[in-house]
Amino acid sequence: MSRTRRLTLALPPWLAHALRAQRGPVPWSAVTRGALSAGPLLLVAVQAGRTSLGVVAAIAAMLAGINDRPGSRRASVRRLGVPALGGALGMLIGTYAGQQTGAVVLTVILTLVGLVAGGISAIGPVASAFGTQLLVGSAIGAGMPLPEAGWQRALAFLAGAGWLVVLRLVLPTPGSLAGDFRFDGERKAVAGVYDAVAELLDAVGGPQAMRRRAALTAALDHAQDALTGPRLRRYASSSAERRLHAQYAAALPLAEAATALAWAGEALSERASEGPRRLAAAVRGNTHTGPLPAPTRSAPALRALDDALLHAAEVFDQGRGGDLHTRSRTLRDRTRSAFGAAGREYGLRVALCFGASAAIAQVLHKGQWYGQHDHWYWLPATAVFLVKPDLGPLVSRVLNRAAGTVLGAVLFAGFAAVLPRPDGLIALVALSGALIPVATRHFAAQTAVVTVLVLALVMVGGEAQASMGRIGETLLACAIVLIVGHLTMPGQKGGGVRGRLTAASEAAYAYLTHVLSEADTPRIGTSGTPSDHRATRWTLRREAYRTLAEARSAITLAAHELPALARHTEGADEVADLLERLVDTTTACAVHLDDTGRVDARHTERLAALLDQLAGPGARLGLRLPRAPLAG
Numbered sequence: 001m002s003r004t005r006r007l008t009l010a011l012p013p014w015l016a017h018a019l020r021a022q023r024g025p026v027p028w029s030a031v032t033r034g035a036l037s038a039g040p041l042l043l044v045a046v047q048a049g050r051t052s053l054g055v056v057a058a059i060a061a062m063l064a065g066i067n068d069r070p071g072s073r074r075a076s077v078r079r080l081g082v083p084a085l086g087g088a089l090g091m092l093i094g095t096y097a098g099q100q101t102g103a104v105v106l107t108v109i110l111t112l113v114g115l116v117a118g119g120i121s122a123i124g125p126v127a128s129a130f131g132t133q134l135l136v137g138s139a140i141g142a143g144m145p146l147p148e149a150g151w152q153r154a155l156a157f158l159a160g161a162g163w164l165v166v167l168r169l170v171l172p173t174p175g176s177l178a179g180d181f182r183f184d185g186e187r188k189a190v191a192g193v194y195d196a197v198a199e200l201l202d203a204v205g206g207p208q209a210m211r212r213r214a215a216l217t218a219a220l221d222h223a224q225d226a227l228t229g230p231r232l233r234r235y236a237s238s239s240a241e242r243r244l245h246a247q248y249a250a251a252l253p254l255a256e257a258a259t260a261l262a263w264a265g266e267a268l269s270e271r272a273s274e275g276p277r278r279l280a281a282a283v284r285g286n287t288h289t290g291p292l293p294a295p296t297r298s299a300p301a302l303r304a305l306d307d308a309l310l311h312a313a314e315v316f317d318q319g320r321g322g323d324l325h326t327r328s329r330t331l332r333d334r335t336r337s338a339f340g341a342a343g344r345e346y347g348l349r350v351a352l353c354f355g356a357s358a359a360i361a362q363v364l365h366k367g368q369w370y371g372q373h374d375h376w377y378w379l380p381a382t383a384v385f386l387v388k389p390d391l392g393p394l395v396s397r398v399l400n401r402a403a404g405t406v407l408g409a410v411l412f413a414g415f416a417a418v419l420p421r422p423d424g425l426i427a428l429v430a431l432s433g434a435l436i437p438v439a440t441r442h443f444a445a446q447t448a449v450v451t452v453l454v455l456a457l458v459m460v461g462g463e464a465q466a467s468m469g470r471i472g473e474t475l476l477a478c479a480i481v482l483i484v485g486h487l488t489m490p491g492q493k494g495g496g497v498r499g500r501l502t503a504a505s506e507a508a509y510a511y512l513t514h515v516l517s518e519a520d521t522p523r524i525g526t527s528g529t530p531s532d533h534r535a536t537r538w539t540l541r542r543e544a545y546r547t548l549a550e551a552r553s554a555i556t557l558a559a560h561e562l563p564a565l566a567r568h569t570e571g572a573d574e575v576a577d578l579l580e581r582l583v584d585t586t587t588a589c590a591v592h593l594d595d596t597g598r599v600d601a602r603h604t605e606r607l608a609a610l611l612d613q614l615a616g617p618g619a620r621l622g623l624r625l626p627r628a629p630l631a632g
Helices: 002-009 013-019 030-035 038-047 050-067 073-100 103-121 125-143 150-170 181-203 209-227 239-264 273-285 300-318 333-340 341-367 377-387 394-418 422-437 443-460 467-485 495-518 532-559 561-569 572-596 603-621
Strands: none
Touching: 002 103, 002 561, 013 394, 013 572, 030 050, 030 150, 030 341, 030 422, 038 050, 038 150, 038 422, 038 443, 038 561, 050 125, 050 150, 050 422, 073 125, 073 150, 073 181, 073 209, 103 125, 103 333, 103 341, 125 150, 125 341, 125 377, 150 377, 150 467, 181 273, 181 532, 209 532, 239 300, 239 443, 273 300, 300 394, 300 572, 333 341, 341 377, 341 467, 341 495, 341 572, 377 394, 377 467, 394 443, 394 467, 394 572, 422 443, 443 467, 495 532, 495 603, 532 572, 572 603
16 A cells, blocks of 8 residues: 555656745745835835836835845845846836837847846856846836836836845844844854754764765855855954854864765764864854864874864964955856856747747737737746746746746735725735745745736736736746747757856866875965965865755756756766765865875775766766876
């Protein structure tokens, strides 16, 4: 009976992903910000007699709310503000193109904007959000009938998103009042690194070790992002901030030693993880560490762990700043991402989807195929979200978007029948804004909430109830994106995965090359006090693990596509596994090198074997692997 049940519940990957939702506590601070953003902005605009500008500002606040994720205040400025600049730019382009050109020229312009925005989106998550809002702003600017000029619409868009940024910077978050108000997210992120080190040490020698090592990578990535957001000065400008930077930097040798111990695979005593846990508590409470239990020093990695703990204790008492060990991406790096295989493939798909949906929407609008309405921009704006791989595999996005739109439209039809206008609709906008941070856990739920919010905005702006039209246009956008998503594009399919794997392999080989070069270079300092070589090594190690994590995410999404698309990235997980083992072995080799001054034969043999194993699957996947540093 149980076997039959297991077989029944074994869903195909593309369907299982569509049903999966994120879990976690309710982000009450983000819920509060959502309630105070779009609704109050719309209320003020209505009271001032500038309803149309209020609608634009509320849309901007809604889009910023979708990007309002947990993290530090400093990181939120970039995560919310940069995409808003894209939305304002899109509003300018769409407004003037829509006013001064005909349907054919407008479609060409929007297609070109889609090509550029798609290429930009390949640079990274913030750039992807910038591209999304650029496209949404272009569609709204071209299709929404507003009396204001383009520059006024753009300013209203910036004001709406800027209001949410102000709320994020001013309102306290849970726990921030107990310590330093400025560093709530940063402090939590750094403490999370020490917790992740402790959990990895507990898992050494067991089946959860590699999962814990991946969690440590995620914690380090999160802390780096939290600490490296925009600031008025280039360097940390207060003693509290310098101390926090030093505490993060002190975690890097601990993470390195813990990774080397996980590679060795010999279980440790509980005493080994007690020190990092006390350090985590000290970061959270902004207190001194007190005495730390020292682990045994019977192996190079254990000696490195002990030295790193001693250095951390000193830093926590006298923290004076520390290098965050991030590698700044140059303009050349960003341009390479945008014009690389991933950027070209995604840019073409976005351009086709956005251009085709804009053309079809204008034909339906001018022909009045389903009645007179002024919201033809819905079709291309919907296609923008459907074509984004950040939101999940293609079929998962389509299924969830369709289901969420139907649910949201039906709910709004019921609300519109009983709520007073405009006060009831404004209250509905505020409620929807509060629900967005919770609804982002599942794309269908997010779509339902956004649909209710947008339909309420449209009605407040003076248009008729449009639930049925919203459903029809969403289903049409789903069909367009499904067709374009399965079209054969120039070059290799799966360019996004290949691009991420190429970046990961280059970072892994750069890290390995540097570690091997250290064997022939005199170094000073202990494992806790870095020489220039060791500081560079930590930067390269962070880059290697970060790019590997990004590649893993892209591979996971590709594996949940329909078989017709998933087959183009078969074997990518094998390459990622080998690269991960290569970076782990390099880390173990570096720790041994610090202790003995030479590279152990066991490490060299393992590295050579991994490099040989990478050649086959890498060639089958069409990757251009760098030259092996052990060759010859």
